Amino acid sequence: xxxxxxxxxxxxxxxxxxxxxxxxxxxxxxxxxxxxxxxxxxxxxxxxxxxxxxxxxxxxxxxxxxxxxxxxxxxxxxxxxxxxxxxxxxxxxxxxxxxxxxxxxxxxxxxxxxxxxxxxxxxxxxxxxxxxxxxxxxxxxxxxxxxxxxxxxxxxxxxxxxxxxxxxxxxxxxxxxxxxxxxxxxxxxxxxxxxxxxxxxxxxxxxxxxxxxxxxxxxxxxxxxxxxxxxxxxxxxxxxxxxxxxxxxxxxxxxxxxxxxxxxxxxxxxxxxxxxxxxx
Amino acid sequence: xxxxxxxxxxxxxxxxxxxxxxxxxxxxxxxxxxxxxxxxxxxxxxxxxxxxxxxxxxxxxxxxxxxxxxxxxxxxxxxxxxxxxxxxxxxxxxxxxxxxxxxxxxxxxxxxxxxxxxxxxxxxxxxxxxxxxxxxxxxxxxxxxxxxxxxxxxxxxxxxxxxxxxxxxxxxxxxxxxxxxxxxxxxxxxxxxxxxxxxxxxxxxxxxxxxxxxxxxxxxxxxxxxxxxxxxxxxxxxxxxxxxxxxxxxxxxxxxxxxxxxxxxxxxxxxxxxxxxxxxxxxxxxxxxxxxxxxxxxxxxxxxxxxxxxxxxxxxxxxxxxxxxxxxxxxxxxxxxxxxxxxxxxxxxxxxxxxxxxxxxxxxxxxxxxxxxxxxxxxxxxxxxxxxxxxxxxxxxxxxx
Numbered sequence: 173x174x175x176x177x178x179x180x181x182x183x184x185x186x187x188x189x190x191x192x193x194x195x196x197x198x199x200x201x202x203x204x205x206x207x208x209x210x211x212x213x214x215x216x217x218x219x220x221x222x223x224x225x226x227x228x229x230x231x232x233x234x235x236x237x238x239x240x241x242x243x244x245x246x247x248x249x250x251x252x253x254x255x256x257x258x259x260x261x262x263x264x265x266x267x268x269x270x271x272x273x274x275x276x277x278x279x280x281x282x283x284x285x286x287x288x289x290x291x292x293x294x295x296x297x298x299x300x301x302x303x304x305x306x307x308x309x310x311x312x313x314x315x316x317x318x319x320x321x322x323x324x325x326x327x328x329x330x331x332x333x334x335x336x337x338x339x340x341x342x343x344x345x346x347x348x349x350x351x352x353x354x355x356x357x358x359x360x361x362x363x364x365x366x367x368x369x370x371x372x373x374x375x376x377x378x379x380x381x382x383x384x385x386x387x388x389x390x391x392x393x394x395x396x397x398x399x400x401x402x403x404x405x406x407x408x409x410x411x412x413x414x415x416x417x418x419x420x421x422x423x424x425x426x427x428x429x430x431x432x433x434x435x436x437x438x439x440x441x442x443x444x445x446x447x448x449x450x451x452x
Numbered sequence: 453x454x455x456x457x458x459x460x461x462x463x464x465x466x467x468x469x470x471x472x473x474x475x476x477x478x479x480x481x482x483x484x485x486x487x488x489x490x491x492x493x494x495x496x497x498x499x500x501x502x503x504x505x506x507x508x509x510x511x512x513x514x515x516x517x518x519x520x521x522x523x524x525x526x527x528x529x530x531x532x533x534x535x536x537x538x539x540x541x542x543x544x545x546x547x548x549x550x551x552x553x554x555x556x557x558x559x560x561x562x563x564x565x566x567x568x569x570x571x572x573x574x575x576x577x578x579x580x581x582x583x584x585x586x587x588x589x590x591x592x593x594x595x596x597x598x599x600x601x602x603x604x605x606x607x608x609x610x611x612x613x614x615x616x617x618x619x620x621x622x623x624x625x626x627x628x629x630x631x632x633x634x635x636x637x638x639x640x641x642x643x644x645x646x647x648x649x650x651x652x653x654x655x656x657x658x659x660x661x662x663x664x665x666x667x668x669x670x671x672x673x674x675x676x677x678x679x680x681x682x683x684x685x686x687x688x689x690x691x692x693x694x695x696x697x698x699x700x701x702x703x704x705x706x707x708x709x710x711x712x713x714x715x716x717x718x719x720x721x722x723x724x725x726x727x728x729x730x731x732x733x734x735x736x737x738x739x740x741x742x743x744x745x746x747x748x749x750x751x752x753x754x755x756x757x758x759x760x761x762x763x764x765x766x767x768x769x770x771x772x773x774x775x776x777x778x779x780x781x782x783x784x785x786x787x788x789x790x791x792x793x794x795x796x797x798x799x800x801x802x803x804x805x806x807x808x809x810x811x812x813x814x815x816x817x818x819x820x821x822x823x824x825x826x827x828x829x830x831x832x833x834x835x836x837x838x839x840x841x842x843x844x845x846x847x848x849x850x851x852x853x
Contacts, residue, residue: 361569364528365583365634366558375585379573 192319203323210329213278217271226263230254233440240447250443253436260429262411269400269410270437272328276335276396281389284340288347288388289373298348305341313338313402321406331403335396342391350384351377386449393445397438411437457638457670458504458527463536465522465694468493471534484693496522498694500536507668511685513675513717519694520674524640527672528561529553541637558587562631566643568623570615576626577602577611583634601629604663621652628660632667641673645680657683678717682706682726690714702726723809724845730805732844733825733834736762742771743791750779762824762832763797770824770832772797802826805833809845816841 195203224232230251238247257266291298313334320330354377362376378385404412411430418427466474474493484495497519504510512520525531527538529545538545540560548556562583570579578585580602581594589597602611605625615623624644631639645653661684664671675681681688682702689699690713698710706726709715738761740749753761753776760775778796782789801815802824815823822835 355567355569357565357567357569358571360525360530361563361565362571362582362586363530364557364561364563364640365586365630366554366556367586368554371586375582376571380571382573 192322196322207324207329210275210279210332211327214271214275214328214332217275217278218268221267221271222264226254226258230258236444237440241443242447246443250440253440257433257436260433262414262430262433265409265411265414265430266433266437269397269412269434272332272335272400272403272408272410273393273396273437273441276332276339276399277389277393279332279336280340280343280392280396283336284343284388284392285347285385288344288385289351289378291344291348292351292377301344301348305344308337309341313399317402317406326407328403328408330406331399331408334406335399335403338399339392339396342395343385343388346384346388346391347381350381350388353384354380383449386445390442390445390449393441394438397434397441400434454505454508456503457506457508457541458502458672459537459539460500460502460527461537461539463497463500463523463526463538464534465496465519465526465531466493466534467496475535495694496531497526497533500694500696502689502696502699504670504672506670509664509671509673509684509686511673511675511681511688512691513678513681513688514691515676517693518691520676520691521642522694523691524642524672524674527638528557528563528640558583558634560637562634562636562639564624564627564631564639564641564644566646568615568620568627570623570626570630572614572616575612575614576607576618579615579626580629580633582630587634598629598633601632604632605629606659619652620648621656624648624656628663632663637670639669639671641671643674643676646675646677653680660684678721679725682721690717703728703731707731722845724813725808725810727809727844728805729803729807729809729812729825729836730833732809732840733836734840736822736835738762739764739832740774740792741766742797745790746779746782746792749774749792750776750783753779760821762800762835763792764832768832769830770802770826773800773821774798800824803836804828809841812836812841 221229233254234247234251237250238244241247257263287301291301316337317330317334320333324330324333358380359372359376362372367375400408400410400412401415402412404410404416411434414430415427415434418424418430464475468474468491471493474487474491480499482490484498487493487495500523512523514520522531526533527540529538529548533546536546540556543556545553545556571582574582577595577598581589581598584594584597599611602608605628607622607625607629610618610622615626618626624647627644631641645656648656657680660671673681673684682705685702687699687701688705690697690705692713698705698714700708703726705714706718706721706723709718737756738752738758740752740761740763742763742765749761753759760773763771763774765771774792774797778798779792782793782796786793800823801819803812803815803826805825805827807825812823816836816838820838822837824832825834825836827833
């Protein structure tokens, strides 16, 4: 038997703790500012969704389903499913969850698409980003949930922060792949007509990478939705919180109602966003 | 003297790390494989020197990996040369900054690609107008110009379709229209027809020739297809391993291949498709000027042992032929005649200097006697007999062995 030598140890834990302490003391204002921005965006979306009455919201989703997915039967199914959520008594909580998901997707795209573009333009950056993205997707989310809590306090903001970390990798990866797989000859053609690299990016690469980017957006949205239960553990109200409470009180039926509501939201969001990737 | 549009001097392109170092020491004489072993770099182009005239249809030919496409991309600087000069319209493009080259491309080049290089998310008209959009023209100007060139390439009615709904030949027409829309000085074509089926290919080649006749653009055309090169090119440069092996007119390449590589290339070429009347014609034994007397003519005819002779006027314009019996008749009937009367000069088939041998077969089949060759001003230049024709149509490969 050979044990790993005790003398060889890297005190990464101490280092990270040190860094955390330093950040908390010195960058408090910065984190407060970020928290303020995120909170305001969430509240704006929340107010918007809660402002729209259910009898307008449901037909609106039906219309979107008919317009983008393209089948009347699908539109009707969407509307029936939303009515089901309402009948569970979860309308308001669903809207809160939806606003949380949409805000995190909004920030994920805002940060993720430019990063994907940059990554596609530099092999070096790609090789640096890849392991980081792997880490973001596989690191157990509680590991960064606690620091998020320390920076932003309880509530929606740290939940949002954790959700972004978990949900952003697909849109970055698929933007990168989408741009990298644009036909080289088409890019050459654009260059041959005197297009600058900016024009190539906006007139050729991004439009041609659009289907791939849309799949990325779809994946990011789904992953954001799957984080709502975990987010509720640090105080983000919504369907996730309901699931958590039901589990604590051993109310199996309630748990299923909230769970099914999440699934319904997931299906509707997935079908609508996925249909974008297939459009020309 | 013809105007030079493109002059390339001592152009080198080396692919690999720190390519300049490869050119510094005495590597210049090494072959591609030797250089690869010694330095790890791949030679793309090796000491290219060539000049292309304004309005010329210039072919770059070679097998894959010969550097023909690399050379084309150097000319538009999609690939940056390692060393050497490329002067286009008296401007040295190797010395331009990146912004300057972008501007230069907009006015100078139109490029056509093997796989068309069209934007699948844009309609035909937007694809054609792409270069104009890059140039910053308004939508109105773009569309009016684009509609014009779409008509030129015969795609009217397809303006609002997407490229994906078009056949290969039609997609390439869109590619050509896009190149023409900019009204460029130089058209660069990178194997534009090699993806098309043979019938469409031939049709497109014919149309390109017609277009070139009308628009008089300088065209640089990359191909690996000898027949295409011979059919289209004013001049052909043959590349091998990044080097130019031979530059010449199609008939020079076919009749006088410089080395075994070129010889192998042209082995199957049919001379009838390449050689013109001008390059095989012979001088006639007798040429009669119409102001000469019938007696002189008869004497000349007899002394060279011929039955008929070509007649020209004092501008050396071709009039027709006379034969012995007609001359004798005139001498008998009008002993005083001092020149050959028009009535006895019979019209005769003639061909032009640039008529291909291939196109002479049907004329020669009807005319067992020599036919005349004239230039564009109707001036008599020489004659062609069936013997000459047959001598020249034997494929070259067989001829040499």
